[in-house]
Amino acid sequence: MARGALIRLASTPESVAAAAASEVLAVLEAAMAWRGEAHLALSGGRTPAALHRVLASLPFDGWSHVHVWFGDERMVAPAHADSNYRMARETLLSAVPVPEPQVHRWETELGPGEAASRYDAALRDLATRQERSAPAFDLLLLGMGADAHTASLFPGSPLLADAADGVDRAAPFATAVEVPTLNTWRLTVTPATIRAARTVFVLVVGGDKHAALRRVLGASPDPLEAPATLLHDVPGDLAWYVDRAALFGKPG
Numbered sequence: 001m002a003r004g005a006l007i008r009l010a011s012t013p014e015s016v017a018a019a020a021a022s023e024v025l026a027v028l029e030a031a032m033a034w035r036g037e038a039h040l041a042l043s044g045g046r047t048p049a050a051l052h053r054v055l056a057s058l059p060f061d062g063w064s065h066v067h068v069w070f071g072d073e074r075m076v077a078p079a080h081a082d083s084n085y086r087m088a089r090e091t092l093l094s095a096v097p098v099p100e101p102q103v104h105r106w107e108t109e110l111g112p113g114e115a116a117s118r119y120d121a122a123l124r125d126l127a128t129r130q131e132r133s134a135p136a137f138d139l140l141l142l143g144m145g146a147d148a149h150t151a152s153l154f155p156g157s158p159l160l161a162d163a164a165d166g167v168d169r170a171a172p173f174a175t176a177v178e179v180p181t182l183n184t185w186r187l188t189v190t191p192a193t194i195r196a197a198r199t200v201f202v203l204v205v206g207g208d209k210h211a212a213l214r215r216v217l218g219a220s221p222d223p224l225e226a227p228a229t230l231l232h233d234v235p236g237d238l239a240w241y242v243d244r245a246a247l248f249g250k251p252g
């Protein structure tokens with residue numbers, strides 16, 4: 001079980017974003033105080049937009065020391081409406097002064113294989129600079145789907161076998177996965193990278209996530225059919241930021 005696995009409950013998606021935002025900045029401040037820089041990995045989907053907007057509105061003068069990564073990405077152009085990079089650009093990166101070289105986008109225009117190997121190489125460079133065996137995001141933001149997927153680790157993914165038996169094989173840190181249920185390719189960090197994060201915040205809002213959240217926070221979830229279960233094994237600090245609808249199955 002992760003040290004410090006907390007459930008932070010707020011009434012609505014907006015109050016979840018507000019509660020998480022000040023904690024995100026606190027983690028970034030600490031990382032910069034101790035190491036001179038902070039590595040923040042953003043999540044995709046719809047939920048993070050509210051958090052990003054709050055982050056962009058808060059007084060924080062450390063953005064020039066922040067490196068922004070992406071926990072996963074869809075195989076679309078960066079300007080595509082489904083792009084996680086585009087969502088982050090529109091809701092956060094256009095409003096805060098993160099230097100362009102410090103925004104580490106998946107280069108989807110190169111195709112899944114090349115985009116994944118370049119991201120994996122960038123993560124290996126980070127691990128080398130950090131003198132660690134795996135790249136350590138100071139803060140990894142994640143969401144969870146109604147099927148309990150997280151990042152782009154979907155139920156039945158062969159990548160979860162690593163998480164299931166906890167064996168740290170020489171797995172890549174970033175990879176391309178074909179998602180049969182979506183009939184598409186996704187780019188994602190692997191369980192090894194998730195486990196290497198110093199702090200993980202998982203934002204889960206909405207009644208449609210209730211059944212999955214009950215499974216994942218329940219007695220003996222199976223990471224193969226509920227991938228977000230692997231988050232229980234992160235050695236770093238873990239906090240679930242949830243609204244009442246997700247936790248209790250009814251509106252706030």
Ligand SMILES: O=C(O)[C@H](O)[C@@H](O)[C@H](O)[C@H](O)COP(=O)(O)O
Binds near residue numbers: 045074151
């Ligand atoms: O690229 C993605 O879609 C995300 O990384 C994915 O893991 C997301 O966090 C969940 O699907 C929840 O998405 P919502 O926030 O849209 O519910």
